[in-house]
Amino acid sequence: MGPGPSTVSPNVYRALSTYTVGHLDRRFLDIMDDVKQMIRDLFKTNNKLTLPVSGTGTAAMESCFVNMIEKNDKILIPENGYFGKRMIDMCSRLGADVDVLSFEWGKPLDIDILKKKLEKNSYKFLAMVHAETSTGVRNPVEEISSFLNKDTIFIVDAVTSLGTIELNVDLWGIDAIYSCSQKGLSCPPGASPVSFSEKAMNKILNRKTKVPNFYLDMQQIIQYLEGEQRTYHHTAPINSMYAIYQGLLDIHNEGLDNIISRHAEAHNLLVQELNEIGVEMLVSKEFRLPSLNSVIIPKGLDDFQIRSKLINNYNIEIGAGLGPLSGKIWRIGLMGYSANKNNVNILINALKDIIS
Structure with missing residues (x-):
């Protein structure tokens, strides 16, 4: 129940154990097409x-920046956490x-x-974090396209x-987006979703200089993953792709609306139960993430000691704070397969035992 990796679902574990085929095997390429x-x-x-x-996810992050950004390109990055700073x-x-x-950690942009x-400056790019994993803040990405210059790549x-x-990429006017497999998709790390709009793709194809990273060069990766004739670029992590295929299929079968509701219900129960034992949330209600819950460590409690007891005595992992929030908050993950009321109750009972 930390900030990730989340618990891998049994279906995904079974998919991982499927026999490995070649990275240019037609059966594997068909799976990749379904994954896309x-x-x-x-x-x-x-x-x-x-x-x-x-x-x-870091590779996916770098793939977005390294493929589009060239020297002296002007980019605005509003940040309110660790992963904004990584950008x-x-x-x-x-x-x-x-x-x-820069904005205060724990507050939205x-x-x-x-x-x-x-309005005062012209930028080629705007980059921001939707869900800041270091703080549990949801930034209002959905509002940006209403005032963003149409030529700026988002x-x-x-x-x-x-x-x-x-999350709605096309409706919200997002041009390049990246994620990972080990949080909401309930898979092991190793295969991370990215998507580029036509505007972003035009920037990639019309670069003045070569992409300074061979492994993440989308112009070459396209030749491996698109069209009838596929050209070798790298050996894809075959079994990780089986895993993300199954994770995505599980989401499709459960239904995204149902999944979003499940995360919200688990989050609401967690907030309610924490409040009853005197533990407060860091982030204001409107901007809290249901998947990553930042809670303020009550005065008198030792951060490391509590987390150690949870993992050693109850086999429960929660995350520590990062940067200026180190030692001040815990980060409780309710992501994907882990997002359920039973997990919340197990954690709360363990905290009650330890704190009392």
């Missing part, structure tokens, strides 16, 4: 270039002209401040939001 379509459905997009990157680091390494808007910044981190809360 299920990712489109989950992202709610018609983007042609939608696929699972061979790697963790800044990646773009700086690519030589981008990075403009940063201020849309009015962001809007004024965009990049979004959906690592903790995909498959847990509402």
Whole structure:
């Protein structure tokens, strides 16, 4: 019940044990085609270039930036947590002209401040985190397209939001988006969804310079994963792709609306039960993530000691705070297969035993 990886579902474990075939085997390529379509459905997009990157969420993140950003490209990054700062680091390494808007950790991005910044300046890119894993904040990504310049490419981190809360790539005007397999999809890390709009794809295809990363070069990956004639680029993690296929299929079978409701119900029960034992939430109700719950550690309790007792005595993992929130909060994950009321009750009973 930490910030990820989440609990892998039994169906996914079974899929992982399927025999391995070649990475250019027609049977595997057919599975990949199905995976791409299920990712489109989950992202709610018609983007042609939608696929699972061979790697963790960080690889998917880097694939979005390294394929589009070139030296001196101007990008605005509003950040309110660890993974917003990681965006800044990646773009700086690519030589981008990075403009940063910093907000308090645990608070959402201020849309009015962001809007004024965009009105005064012209940017080639805007990048922001939808669900900030370090704080449990949901940023109002859905409001951005109403005032964003049509020529600006909008990049979004959906690592903790995909498959847990509402997300609509096409309706919200998102041009490039990335996620991972080990949170809302209830899979092991290793295959991470990305999607690029036509506008983003045009930027990739019309670069002035070669993509400075061979492994994540979308111009080459397309030749491996698109069309009738497939060209070798890298050896895909075959069994990880079996896993994400099954994870996506499970989401399809349960229904996304049902899954979003399940996450909300588990979250609401957690908040209620924590309140009864005197534990408060960090994030205001409107902007809380149901999948990643940041709770304020009560005065007098030792962060490390409590988490150690949970894992050693009850086999329950919860996450520590990061950065300025280290030692101040716990991060409780209710993601994918883990998002259920039974898990909440088990955790609450364990906390009651320890705290008393």
